[in-house]
Amino acid sequence: MHRRIERLIDGQAGWARPVGEWNQRWLMEFFGRTRPLKDMLNGVWLGHPVHPAVTDVPVGALMAGAVLDMAGLERAADIALATAVAGMAASAATGAADAVDAYGRPQVQATVHASIMGASLTACLLSLGLRATKSRALRPIAVALSLAGYAGVAAGAYVGGELTYGSGNMVDRHAWETRTAKWRALDVDDVPEGVLVRANAGSTALVLSRSGDEIVALDATCAHAGGPLDGGTVEDGCVECPWHGSRFALADGRVVRGPAVYDQPAWEIRRADGGRLEARQKPPIVA
Numbered sequence: 001m002h003r004r005i006e007r008l009i010d011g012q013a014g015w016a017r018p019v020g021e022w023n024q025r026w027l028m029e030f031f032g033r034t035r036p037l038k039d040m041l042n043g044v045w046l047g048h049p050v051h052p053a054v055t056d057v058p059v060g061a062l063m064a065g066a067v068l069d070m071a072g073l074e075r076a077a078d079i080a081l082a083t084a085v086a087g088m089a090a091s092a093a094t095g096a097a098d099a100v101d102a103y104g105r106p107q108v109q110a111t112v113h114a115s116i117m118g119a120s121l122t123a124c125l126l127s128l129g130l131r132a133t134k135s136r137a138l139r140p141i142a143v144a145l146s147l148a149g150y151a152g153v154a155a156g157a158y159v160g161g162e163l164t165y166g167s168g169n170m171v172d173r174h175a176w177e178t179r180t181a182k183w184r185a186l187d188v189d190d191v192p193e194g195v196l197v198r199a200n201a202g203s204t205a206l207v208l209s210r211s212g213d214e215i216v217a218l219d220a221t222c223a224h225a226g227g228p229l230d231g232g233t234v235e236d237g238c239v240e241c242p243w244h245g246s247r248f249a250l251a252d253g254r255v256v257r258g259p260a261v262y263d264q265p266a267w268e269i270r271r272a273d274g275g276r277l278e279a280r281q282k283p284p285i286v287a
């Protein structure tokens with residue numbers, strides 16, 4: 001069943017790819033001028049994507065509205081639907097901030113997801129409009145429209161789930177890393193001032209930077225979507241990812257600018273006996 005749905009979603013690429021790319025262009029321009037807003041919508045302040053939390057509002061409100069409609073509690077059902085519409089608008093804003101950084105298959109999935117949600121929002125807005133007329137004759141149509149909107153939200157949520165769980169969009173790239181306090185030998189001997197150096201600590205790639213006598217290191221794979229931080233730039237004590245511009249403090253890996261919302265694992269560096277550089281992971285930031 002799931003494979004069939006997956007094929008159905010992938011089969012929308014013919015229209016979803018150009019639509020997604022067109023949306024990406026104007027959204028990039030908009031968010032390029034309003035970066036702090038994008039950070040807020042992504043969830044940099046929360047340390048977690050905001051979108052999945054906000055989407056629970058319309059799902060719950062539409063469910064409540066359907067039950068209230070069936071119970072004949074019209075005023076309460078109308079309030080629930082208005083709440084759902086507000087939640088859908090907030091979901092659209094947070095989803096757009098996340099989707100603007102998606103390319104290829106995830107972008108197609110995001111466009112299909114957003115299109116279904118847009119159709120659901122339209123049905124819910126029409127339902128609200130008909131409810132506002134207080135017409136007895138139009139009430140059944142209004143209820144049918146909000147139920148259609150609810151069904152659409154459920155279908156759109158499935159596609160959104162596929163985007164996250166199937167394609168790993170906005171998933172922390174270090175989620176499967178096991179933290180150990182063990183020192184590991186690096187395969188580089190020195191880090192010149194002013195350049196980012198890639199090194200391996202066992203199977204983990206690190207990016208190293210020198211500031212005077214101190215060498216600092218972070219995981220080289222960006223927490224957002226796996227970009228190579230060693231190909232990035234250093235500014236104001238932060239390394240900036242070359243893919244979507246997330247910034248992490250070199251001192252402790254704290255995320256300073258999105259779209260990444262998770263901190264970057266940070267490493268301690270020492271020079272061991274014999275002159276070799278060694279690294280061990282620092283504990284995660286707790287505050």
Ligand code: FES
Nearest residue numbers: 222225227241244
């Ligand atoms: S991969 Fe997206 S900001 Fe690094």
